[in-house]
Amino acid sequence: MTTILQKGMCRMSFSSKGSFLTLGDHEVSETIRALGLSRKPIMTRYYMERSGILPAGQVIEKDVAPLDGYFGTDHEGKHKTHYIE
DSSP states (O other): OOOOOOEEEEEEESTTTTTTOOOSHHHHHHHHTTTOOSSSSSSSEEEEEEEEOOOOOOOSSSSOEEEESSTTOOOOOOOOOOOOO
């Protein structure tokens, strides 16, 4: 267990109209689905600004290749936002 110091500013709302939980078909989703959570939240939180200081990492697996598409590479991408009324 690790404590991560954080600082941020957020907007909270108890009106969660348009917010919902959608789980995919993979191992992590199955674990979350087993918790029996509701698809509809009782509140929402939107962070306008958030920062944290992460502790030093620890190697847990050897001979892992670096991931492509991160810092130091140029790729085109899309960001989509869907608003539900």
